[in-house]
Amino acid sequence: xxxxxxxxxxxxxxxxxxxxxxxxxxxxxxxxxxxxxxxxxxxxxxxxxxxxxxxxxxxxxxxxxxxxxxxxxxxxxxxxxxxxxxxxxxxxxxxxxxxxxxxxxxxxxxxxxxxxxxxxxxxxxxxxxxxxxxxxxxxxxxxxxxxxxxxxxxxxxxxxxxxxxxxxxxxxxxxxxxxxxxxxxxxxxxxxxxxxxxxxxxxxxxxxxxxxxxxxxxxxxxxxxxxxxxxxxxxxxxxxxxxxxxxxxxxxxxxxxxxxxxxxxxxxxxxxxxxxxxxxxxxxxxxxxxxxxxxxxxxxxxxxxxxxxxxxxxxxxxxxxxxxxxxxxxxxxxxxxxxxxxxxxxxxxxxxxxxxxxxxxxxxxxxxxxxxxxxxxxxxxxxxxxxxxxxxxxxxxxxxxxxxxxxxxxxxxxxxxxxxxxxxxxxxxxxxxxxxxxxxxxxxxxxxxxxxxxxxxxxxxxxxxxxxxxxxxxxxxxxxxxxxxxxxxxxxxxxxxxxxxxxxxxxxxxxxxxxxxxxxxxxxxxxxxxxxxxxxxxxxxxxxxxxxxxxxxxxxxxxxxxxxxxxxxxxxxxxxxxxxxxxxxxxxxxxxxxxxxxxxxxxxxxxxxxxxxxxxxxxxxxxxxxxxxxxxxxxxxxxxxxxxxxxxxxxxxxxxxxxxxxxxxxxxxxxxxxxxxxxxxxxxxxxxxxxxxxxxxxxxxxxxxxxxxxxxxxxxxxxxxxxxxxxxxxxxxxxxxxxxxxxxxxxxxxxxxxxxxxx
Ligand SMILES: Nc1ncnc2c1ncn2[C@@H]1O[C@H](COP(=O)(O)OP(=O)(O)OP(=O)(O)O)[C@@H](O)[C@H]1O
Ligand SMILES: [Mg+2]
Numbered sequence: 133x134x135x136x137x138x139x140x141x142x143x144x145x146x147x148x149x150x151x152x153x154x155x156x157x158x159x160x161x162x163x164x165x166x167x168x169x170x171x172x173x174x175x176x177x178x179x180x181x182x183x184x185x186x187x188x189x190x191x192x193x194x195x196x197x198x199x200x201x202x203x204x205x206x207x208x209x210x211x212x213x214x215x216x217x218x219x220x221x222x223x224x225x226x227x228x229x230x231x232x233x234x235x236x237x238x239x240x241x242x243x244x245x246x247x248x249x250x251x252x253x254x255x256x257x258x259x260x261x262x263x264x265x266x267x268x269x270x271x272x273x274x275x276x277x278x279x280x281x282x283x284x285x286x287x288x289x290x291x292x293x294x295x296x297x298x299x300x301x302x303x304x305x306x307x308x309x310x311x312x313x314x315x316x317x318x319x320x321x322x323x324x325x326x327x328x329x330x331x332x333x334x335x336x337x338x339x340x341x342x343x344x345x346x347x348x349x350x351x352x353x354x355x356x357x358x359x360x361x362x363x364x365x366x367x368x369x370x371x372x373x374x375x376x377x378x379x380x381x382x383x384x385x386x387x388x389x390x391x392x393x394x395x396x397x398x399x400x401x402x403x404x405x406x407x408x409x410x411x412x413x414x415x416x417x418x419x420x421x422x423x424x425x426x427x428x429x430x431x432x433x434x435x436x437x438x439x440x441x442x443x444x445x446x447x448x449x450x451x452x453x454x455x456x457x458x459x460x461x462x463x464x465x466x467x468x469x470x471x472x473x474x475x476x477x478x479x480x481x482x483x484x485x486x487x488x489x490x491x492x493x494x495x496x497x498x499x500x501x502x503x504x505x506x507x508x509x510x511x512x513x514x515x516x517x518x519x520x521x522x523x524x525x526x527x528x529x530x531x532x533x534x535x536x537x538x539x540x541x542x543x544x545x546x547x548x549x550x551x552x553x554x555x556x557x558x559x560x561x562x563x564x565x566x567x568x569x570x571x572x573x574x575x576x577x578x579x580x581x582x583x584x585x586x587x588x589x590x591x592x593x594x595x596x597x598x599x600x601x602x603x604x605x606x607x608x609x610x611x612x613x614x615x616x617x618x619x620x621x622x623x624x625x626x627x628x629x630x631x632x633x634x635x636x637x638x639x640x641x642x643x644x645x646x647x648x649x650x651x652x653x654x655x656x657x658x659x660x661x662x663x664x665x666x667x668x669x670x671x672x673x674x675x676x677x678x679x680x681x682x683x684x685x686x687x688x689x690x691x692x693x694x695x696x697x698x699x700x701x702x703x704x705x706x707x708x709x710x711x712x713x714x715x716x717x718x719x720x721x722x723x724x725x726x727x728x729x730x731x732x733x734x735x736x737x738x739x740x741x742x743x744x745x746x747x748x749x750x751x752x753x754x755x756x757x758x759x760x761x762x763x764x765x766x767x768x769x770x771x772x773x774x775x776x777x778x779x780x781x782x783x784x785x786x787x788x789x790x791x792x793x794x795x796x797x798x799x800x801x802x803x804x805x806x807x808x809x810x811x812x813x814x815x816x817x818x819x820x821x822x823x824x825x826x827x828x829x830x831x832x833x834x835x836x837x838x839x840x841x842x843x844x845x846x847x848x849x850x851x852x853x854x855x856x857x858x859x860x861x862x863x864x865x866x867x868x869x870x871x872x873x874x875x876x877x878x879x880x881x882x883x884x885x886x887x888x889x890x891x
Contacts, residue, residue: 136318163311166347191254200262248278313344355379408446412493506680566595583861610651620795643681662699690733758788840882
């Protein structure tokens, strides 16, 4: 019998009452696994039928995702598909889907001509895209029919398309019910229903461990009854033992069976630590870094076993936690206990703690989890908090993570400060000799200081190899690849890529892996065209919308991913990127960059000049501004009347690329301008020699002139408004091209050169 759902049930009764009306006829039910969603739907169907309302019930299931419109068709008893299909007067291919959706609509119209109908659809978190799309419009299109909808979905940490469908329907007036844990009164009623008596103190305490989840509670009570572990005396049910019934273990094991082996091991090990735990300590116990644990932790959270509260990780239900502890094989448990005794959490307190006991390490981990899911503001706040925790001056990790986030968001001044802090904290800690240069390299790359970026990334790579940290080596290589590509050195980029792929960034946390894959995709695309880029990007696309690390790693990532998908006519992936980018913007209203990045992606997808103008003017990154201007120019070039505007946009792109020394990109834009009949010769010639004096680029010649006059790198940098590192970078190119090794040789060559009439 359903207990304690007074408010929810009242809403559903109102829905049934209005089935004959025209408005307010959608009720959305959502909640965690086992909360009682299906029971609410079943009760509603029973009551409706008893009142003479026709009922159509359908549900999505995990394996049915490949059957388009499956839940709707089965609800309407049109599965196997309508006779028309068999008769052969149905279209095939993409047209079939629309045709089927039309069939669903006309069937619903027909069925509601003479009598009201209640449609209940359960487990929509597993629904196929066609079903979700149909549900997006059916309720409003059939608003004038006596039709009521009752839709249910599970909520886990994964929001997903069904979550967005519910948002949209709610905006249009649907009522949303969140099915929450049962309160103590309802729990007592369920106990009385099941055991025929009120619980004694211990049984009440044990039942409370189900946290008000009806499924867990019923498994517990039924299990206790089956094992004869409760006795009823004088109307009170009392426990006869202390062990949990087998039935609870079976249910918990079934849930754990849904996660990977690694995650299950993590859960077993951390369960021994206690119901809530510090990820840093768990990592130490398992001999891993907290970042390496990230994928497994995420999986456990998505499965609803762990919960990331605002600042710690804990087992969502006490009963589940106990069951895991009790079912860890005894020798494993003993080994874990020995380990804890040797190195107990209490003897190595977290380096810094805030009032509620959570440590900087925990905050850092939570900040990375939030970041990876596109909750950037939250991630940034947590990282800032971790970095500012009193006493945190001893460990560089919080500031290192903060530096990465600030760099991605183009908050470069604050990033410099954070990096300076991390660098200071890392003094004397050899294990940081790789990470600090890699952070510096990424920051320099973002700020457009390519030479310096390459120099630091090389240093980071060497150190990462010496220390044997593949994730850091992968980060360094992705910076090297991106910087060489930007500097127009494709062969070098390809060398790094090969190196990177050979090592394989597997094992690295999602945000590192996705970045590496994005960098690899960019190089492949530059080298072999869109199809070749696509081939290495499938994981980046498929991780969306849950893992958005690639999209947030650079301001033009989303637009670029859309462009590549469109070049190979993969509209679905292009849309997925736009949706994910807009999702990030929507979740982070206080940040400018995500909304500009989304506008850029949307502009490319929808060929929308206004969105591109917004991107072109609002991107913080000059290179991203150039990229948007180029997109706008390309879009306008297709329109004869807009030719002048197209040339203007491409010219701004050219100037902008030039300002950040993006040689390859500038060359491409020049090609586009030539295509429009415009000639730009001054910057790089395509038939350029590769060595000797004539092979020097404009910037290299300028560096040359200044250095040959005896200026130091710093003085030359000041004159040219670029960094000292960039000067050094260009100078190395000059030495290589001229086949010389010193400034003295350069000065001599320059002197000879200047007496030649053509220079
Ligand atoms: N309010 C309630 N009172 C008594 N029993 C309940 C209540 N809600 C749910 N139950 C029982 O708890 C069990 C789980 O409920 P149900 O299957 O409806 O959960 P659900 O939310 O649909 O879960 P899932 O997400 O796994 O589909 C069922 O046996 C159901 O009968
Ligand atoms: Mg259910």
